[in-house]
Amino acid sequence: MPFTLPALAYDVAALEPHIDAATMTIHHGKHHAAYVTNANNALNDHSALQALSAEALLAKISDTPDSIRQALINNVGGHVNHTMFWELMTPGGSKVPTGTLSVAITNTFGGLDQLKAAVNDAGMKRFGSGWSWLVSDAAGTLKVISTANQDSPLMQGLTPILGVDVWEHAYYLNYQNRRADYLAAWWNIVNWDVVAKKYGR
Numbered sequence: 001m002p003f004t005l006p007a008l009a010y011d012v013a014a015l016e017p018h019i020d021a022a023t024m025t026i027h028h029g030k031h032h033a034a035y036v037t038n039a040n041n042a043l044n045d046h047s048a049l050q051a052l053s054a055e056a057l058l059a060k061i062s063d064t065p066d067s068i069r070q071a072l073i074n075n076v077g078g079h080v081n082h083t084m085f086w087e088l089m090t091p092g093g094s095k096v097p098t099g100t101l102s103v104a105i106t107n108t109f110g111g112l113d114q115l116k117a118a119v120n121d122a123g124m125k126r127f128g129s130g131w132s133w134l135v136s137d138a139a140g141t142l143k144v145i146s147t148a149n150q151d152s153p154l155m156q157g158l159t160p161i162l163g164v165d166v167w168e169h170a171y172y173l174n175y176q177n178r179r180a181d182y183l184a185a186w187w188n189i190v191n192w193d194v195v196a197k198k199y200g201r
């Protein structure tokens, strides 16, 4: 099986009060686990594709067979998106963006507050399930986008460097319909060191 569920680097309760332990337990242990299982199932009869990384599969999604393409978008996408989401969070958060990332955020958005507002706005405008992203293109230009369901920015040739899950399963137990409150709280647990590393410039 090509994909496995990655362990969390922190306890399920470690992100409280911003994300509660029950949400983390179900989100990681049930939702993410199901994406991994279903991604592996989709690749069962496709040994050549099993050799590719999840990221490579998404970047070349148009080359995959019609019969499994949507399953790969949903489940390899779900696996990659959630793996990144867990990595992006850390108990107590991690200071603020530094170095070239900080400069790029200031140059592109005007500052960190404006970036947060743009990500929150994209997350609020995502109707139904999806993600709000900070992405980088090949030239290192930053942009905020939103995708539906588990669609990955990698499918558009963009590199996600920060992403927040706005599916109801990410917040409903604690925040119910208050997506805006969840988004506002989420910034308290962002690990900017990881974001900077993903920006990689």
Ligand SMILES: [Fe+2]
Pocket: 027, 031, 082, 165, 167, 169, 170
């Ligand atoms: Fe999720």
